[in-house]
Amino acid sequence: EVHLVESGGGLVQPGGSLRLSCVASGFTLTNYWMHWVRQAPGKGLVWVSRVNSVGSSTNYADSVKGRFTISRDNAKNTLYLQMNSLRAEDTAVYYCTRGIYTYHMDVWGQGTSVTVSS
Amino acid sequence: QSALTQPPSASGSPGQSVTISCTGTSSDVGGYNYVSWYQQHPGKAPKLMIYEVNKRPSGVPDRFSGSKSGNTASLTVSGLQAEDEADYYCSSYAGSNNLDVLFGGGTKLTVL
Numbered sequence: 001e002v003h004l005v006e007s008g009g010g011l012v013q014p015g016g017s018l019r020l021s022c023v024a025s026g027f028t029l030t031n032y033w034m035h036w037v038r039q040a041p042g043k044g045l046v047w048v049s050r051v052n053s054v055g056s057s058t059n060y061a062d063s064v065k066g067r068f069t070i071s072r073d074n075a076k077n078t079l080y081l082q083m084n085s086l087r088a089e090d091t092a093v094y095y096c097t098r099g100i101y102t103y104h105m106d107v108w109g110q111g112t113s114v115t116v117s118s
Numbered sequence: 119q120s121a122l123t124q125p126p127s128a129s130g131s132p133g134q135s136v137t138i139s140c141t142g143t144s145s146d147v148g149g150y151n152y153v154s155w156y157q158q159h160p161g162k163a164p165k166l167m168i169y170e171v172n173k174r175p176s177g178v179p180d181r182f183s184g185s186k187s188g189n190t191a192s193l194t195v196s197g198l199q200a201e202d203e204a205d206y207y208c209s210s211y212a213g214s215n216n217l218d219v220l221f222g223g224g225t226k227l228t229v230l
Contacts (some may be wrong), residue, residue, distance in 0.1 A: 035219070037164075044121065045156070045164065045207050047219040059218050095163060103211040103219055104154045104169035111163060 002026035002107050004096045009112030016086050016116070022079040022096030022109055030054070030074045033099035036081050038092035039111075046092075049081065050099070064090075086116045122147065122208055122222035129228040130198045138225045140191040140208030146220050148189035152211035155184055155193045158224075159204045167206075168193060195227070203229045 008020040020036070036048040049060045049070040058070050069082040079096055093113050097105035123141040130136040140147065140155075147153060153171045156164040166175050168184035171191065181196045191210070195202055205224050212220040 037219075037221075044224040045158075045209075045221045047209075047217065047221060050218045059216070061217065101152075101170060103152045103209075104166060105156075105164075105209075106166045106169070106175055108163040108165070 002098075004098065004107055004109035006094065006096050006109040006112035009094065009114045011115045011117065012086055013118050014087060014116055017082070017084045018086065018114060020081040020083065020094055020096075020112055020114075022081075024077045024079070024098075027098075027107075028074075029072065029077045029079070033102055034070075034072060034079045035097045035099055035105060036070060036079075037095045037097055037105070037108075038090075038114075039095070040089075040092040043092075048094070051079070083114070086114075088116050090114060091116050122210060122220055124206075124208060124222040124225045126223070127226045127228065129230055130195075131230045132198050132200065134198050135194060135196045136198060136227060137192050137194045138206055138208075138227065140193070140210075140222045142189050142191075142210055142212075142220070144189060146210040146212040147186065147191050150211045150213070151186070153184065153186055153191040154209045155182075155191075156207045156209065157202075157204045158207065164207065198229050200229050203227055 051070045067085045093111040096109040098107035100106045155168040158164040172184040208222040
């Protein structure tokens, strides 16, 4: 069965850093583009970032550009999101998702919660 | 970049049909056939219901269908069932704006 499991969330002070991880099982990460999507409490879904299947191409939402870095280790079947200079508005549940036909997301993790507060 | 526009709420009685709209621009919905729809129950992760405007992933009931006309995409749920009550989000490729994906604001579907 196909699964994505995120970890690394938690409470961090404004200006701090966190690294989220997402471990894939039941499929080979190499074959897919991967995305991070976030959802602030009581709000809608927002696309955050994407990496292509080999890690050579990335893209980011304007709100996180220059602060977040997406990466992957296909040998470990793991996706990462390094988040620096965190702000209160980054508070959200962060979902790791698998992309099919590039821009559709057919597998979602359970999410990991990030709270940025002093 | 603003989110795609969805009505905040929709409702219908069991057995009825409901259509949820998703309006964008020629830079996203109208420019590409990369429209998806996601269902999200409270406290759960979203689930892909429709991709490429009108295709259903394996396991999604054929009561769910998608379409697009111009800059507006639509999700129709036929034969409403209690378990269809959830939040629904549309999304579209938005490469013209240097974004991979743009989501709608979400629609809360209530089964009366």
